[in-house]
């Protein structure tokens with residue numbers, strides 16, 4: 001899967017991932033009304049609205065992008081119908097040949113992590129059958145419970161040739177509360193970065209590892225340091241757009257081969273039609289606005305990479 005991700009980034013020339021993080025407040029009235037007419041103002045109605053919204057965005061952008069990152073929390077808030085919409089979204093994106101990164105941020109004691117790994121990237125044994133449940137290509141993981149929370153994912157991913165992005169330095173304002181604390185004189189995120197490099201060293205694709213890292217666009221200097229600590233790890237970079245990150249901040253997240261980082265934007269793409277810049281599209285054409293926002297994001301990042309050469 002890491003080879004597929006790298007190849008798709010090279011083919012599209014778009015080192016970006018569209019975050020499918022639908023909130024009802026982003027979903028145009030005409031979609032909500034249709035879904036509520038059919039299913040009522042219920043969890044089922046909400047789930048139908050987010051599925052129709054996602055589908056239109058995917059239809060209008062899939063030819064420009066290598067990957068999507070559905071955030072499971074946005075679906076879980078609608079309970080079981082929400083999780084069904086999550087699964088429908090994953091399957092549809094895979095039909096469109098997109099790489100799917102499930103933003104699930106799991107990590108628990110070994111036996112529980114093993115169950116999460118089975119459900120999200122593996123296959124569960126049911127009688128004589130082995131069945132893939134959610135079946136993402138990559139997942140995000142929280143490593144702060146230690147190696148035994150990550151190892152089950154490594155085992156399952158090795159079997160399935162799938163991958164993971166491990167939280168190293170997150171984009172949020174209080175990420176420093178714990179991640180920046182000094183341990184033997186070094187920030188904790190650097191030590192986690194070293195561990196990611198170590199985990200990845202015996203789980204390599206052709207040029208990059210199946211074990212990637214999450215580093216926020218909002219911390220460019222730390223991104224530069226972590227790039228050197230984890231040269232073979234793909235870095236998933238959230239924090240672009242709605243959280244303030246811009247192309248010029250991201251140059252040092254990439255390696256000299258122009259690869260090694262994939263930048264996420266969720267609200268900045270899926271709710272683009274709400275921004276003044278894309279207001280010309282109108283609510284009806286929200287997915288066209290998302291397409292324009294993808295094109296602008298790619299131009300911003302590639303422009304910054306060119307300028308830095």
Ligand SMILES: O=c1ccn([C@@H]2O[C@H](COP(=O)(O)O)[C@@H](O)[C@H]2O)c(=O)[nH]1
Pocket residue numbers: 019021071103169170171172214215216238239240241242243264265266267268
């Ligand atoms: O450090 C992190 C890790 C994950 N995220 C997730 O990425 C998206 C960001 O959404 P935007 O709308 O582009 O701000 C969201 O799913 C977060 O849970 C992150 O922001 N930072």
